[in-house]
Amino acid sequence: MAREAPSVLVVEDEPAQREVLAYNLEAEGFRVIRAETGDEALMLVDEETPDIVVLDWMLPGVSGIEVCRQLKTRADTRGTPIIMLSARSEEVDRVRGLETGADDYVIKPYSVVELMARVRAQLRRVRPSTVGAVLEFEDIKLDSESHRVYRREEVLKLGPTEFRLLATFMEKPGRVWSREQLLDRVWGRDIYVDTRTVDVHIGRLRKALCQHGGEDPVRTVRGAGYALG
Amino acid sequence: MAREAPSVLVVEDEPAQREVLAYNLEAEGFRVIRAETGDEALMLVDEETPDIVVLDWMLPGVSGIEVCRQLKTRADTRGTPIIMLSARSEEVDRVRGLETGADDYVIKPYSVVELMARVRAQLRRVRPSTVGAVLEFEDIKLDSESHRVYRREEVLKLGPTEFRLLATFMEKPGRVWSREQLLDRVWGRDIYVDTRTVDVHIGRLRKALCQHGGEDPVRTVRGAGYALG
């Protein structure tokens, strides 16, 4: 089954650079959404829900850092990978130091091949769980389009993090995910969060899944992590 | 718990070069095994079963090329990727190196970053198949992805250490592992535990494997160690 092309939001104010990037991404089969300013970027994220954002850190108006921070704070966009572009390596260090939570950093001038590779790497990391499909496991049904989860016809109420956690599990039922892998997938790459937080959210997910009765479908694998079924 | 770090066997007689390489690999999270000569390399491949070999072309004694040829001839080591290092840049050598069966070929002086990238590339190429695979031996089935062990359709219950122990055995059924090798593999390199601990865990593994009946598949090799089958 052919999959819809992943969409990339390119945020870059310098037209030449933006077009080179867009050209190459389109040549690789991505759908490209362009933004010139931070405000525009934030608006387009809402409207178009891109699969990944490539973000220049120097922007007129709302800076790239601020865009990144906002996106990584909002629960509904936190899972979208962000690749930050900056002109010098010291800047990368600074940007990192600000704990903006970007998933990857690339120094300009960058090799186009390398950037493509990084875009693909980030998509590989998160995409499967965000694909607009209906995942099913036993009596659980997860509709990533409408962001709804059903268990035996009943709609379950669960928060954004629990949702992504469950989506990750349902992508490969039975597979054991380590706490680190889950943090990487569900929370994001450069985010510092205690691994015990995963346990707490697993507990919340369990409670949510059993709110209308039924067995706990989440399996703890001691010393390894968690799995669905 | 973090996934087991991939191990790299570095074969290089020049101490400075060997340590630079080892330092960088360790910084990247790999476990490094060092060898100075071809003979030593061949021995360590048996003992440590590294995930990948980085091999200098010019070695005292058995040459790099010869080591490569031997490893690529033997059935049990053929799958291990080999990256050859050489000071010479002539096309001829490159061809000869690849003909011998090396999986990649890097010319000295090399960029460390590039070499790391190639190491990772080779591991990506082979690792998924061995890590995600379902190992089988007689009526025992071990699924590393779901962390489950079956014996004749029944799910076996075994702790983390027993699981790793069994996984090690099933990687190479029939192979005899010394207590030291098992400690190294299952417990970790720089951990001090009595070798008798291995015996105790072998006992626990045996009990776990027979919890639903069946023969004991673990063989004791007096004075040497243990093996599966």
Place this chain on the structure above:
DNA sequence: TGGTTTTGTGACCAGATTGTAACGGCTTCA
């Protein structure tokens, strides 16, 4: 056969791992 070495295993306790309630800080939404 008797003595020696090696291996098997039950029991025990220390420490690690996990489940979960509670809390304070933020964000979101009406």
Place this chain on the structure above:
DNA sequence: TGAAGCCGTTACAATCTGGTCACAAAACCA
């Protein structure tokens, strides 16, 4: 703006696991 909801951390309890020891059993050797 206030209330409700969500998040990450922490602390504590319950549970499980791992390493050691001691002694029994088995294998080996002369």
